[in-house]
Amino acid sequence: LELGIGDDAAVLAVHSKRLVCSIDASLEGVHFDLKWLTLGEAAARALVAAVSDLAAMGSKPVAALVNLEVPPGAALADFDAIGVGQRRAGRVMGCPIIGGNIVRGSRWGFTTSVMGSAGRVIRRDGARPGDEIWLAGHSGLARVGLTLLQRGSAIEELPKALQRAAKLCLRNWKVPVARLEEGARLVGKATALVDVSDGLSSELRHIAEASGVRAVVHSDALLATLDSPVQRLITWLGLDPLEVLLAGGEDYALLAAGPAAARPAFVHVVGEVRRGQGAYVATPGGLHRLATGFDHLRSG
């Protein structure tokens, strides 16, 4: 065992080759609602969420195992739909499902164990004062998509100018992508790496805590990662764009730290690492500590 509990995935040495493994659950009523997703989409999304933990290590998927919980009254067509969704997602990511288990339960549930290979992995505990904070991908779009679904807002009922941004946000929530290529390309460059599944501010806290540093993101740099139509949609929905960016998870963006000299072209610089501790957002109004849960902005 080279790396155990506490990172995005565990690392196991098997002879000369490292095996990276992780487990993740996606449960009906907790993580998704079948009013919002087809079963095939839910199955694909569950696999992407699990594989994203491999991306967050800079690892390449090898295989997945899925435990499927099935509610009463499931039909044969449901299993077909799940199989189609899983195979499609697995093919895109190069991650075949090599085993599984089916349990008669009370709702649909996908618990996915993934294994990946890696020459060298990127942990979350290596950020150093002076590093930049990098974002690969977007944060917040999936949360806007989820808000649209939760409110039952149909695309065609939105102002014309917002419809395209709404579609993008819905797609980000429904059909997320595991950033495997970016993760692999960060190996040897990033000093710390996580995937954003539980919200950017809590992932930033994870890097700060594990690395024993202060991680500071800049509100203007974060806001600059959002296209203006998306910003307008967020405002139209009555949400605060910075709150959405910081709370947003499920886009499966990658959040990294690394020295400016090593910065790859595909990342946004959104902050920096300082001596100290805690995760902070720097706004024109001052420095705010990013606390737990959804109570994000706390003076400090």
Place this chain on the structure above:
Amino acid sequence: LELGIGDDAAVLAVHSKRLVCSIDASLEGVHFDLKWLTLGEAAARALVAAVSDLAAMGSKPVAALVNLEVPPGAALADFDAIGVGQRRAGRVMGCPIIGGNIVRGSRWGFTTSVMGSAGRVIRRDGARPGDEIWLAGHSGLARVGLTLLQRGSAIEELPKALQRAAKLCLRNWKVPVARLEEGARLVGKATALVDVSDGLSSELRHIAEASGVRAVVHSDALLATLDSPVQRLITWLGLDPLEVLLAGGEDYALLAAGPAAARPAFVHVVGEVRRGQGAYVATPGGLHRLATGFDHLRSG
């Protein structure tokens, strides 16, 4: 990938070393009730059930990952109890939990992914006509224990002469053992191997179907695997001993096929493999086909 879906576990070649992996779920309200088990026992039992799939391949555990579903109102002490139970079971089996995930859900649930190593594995599809059917461990005791729990029968309310057998049966259900040593010692001897988790008759069908043979167990040989106090307890409970033996799962016994010349000392011979198809039980009254579900005895 050397062996995928359809056996007890999947086999992955990682350089020169095989990795055997499997996933299994144990859910409150489906697989256990907290009236019958402490949380620590439930956690340990879930790990044993998952590791038993490695025993069923003749593989040695390497590590496990656990997805823990937590109901509302869980206390910190609950997590402590789970950790104690998991560590104890993991230590006994040489299977550390190297990663995990926690999900806020609606009940307690343990979904466990296990990885094992193996030089050579035992599949379920190699049984040949002329082989014997072997049972390592017991079948049915856990089911008797579960019946006692479901009926709310307290040990001290039972006739004195049955109390020891009842304790044994309760222990078999509450604290099952993964037969890792027996599994490993069957490598090179057994032609097919499964663990009995879903009932002996359905596991026998799996061997017969996968191997393309007829698998026949003998009622007298099966009944001889039960101590007479246990047989008396079964009768006292109004159950049929043969039914209990055939339907019994969750003892995590191993069921194998293999040639008489290779038979190890620790197995009971309970039947034989013939040309043909299907799983059967031979009773003094004739040959009965073992059908699906709990409708076990069907003439054929």
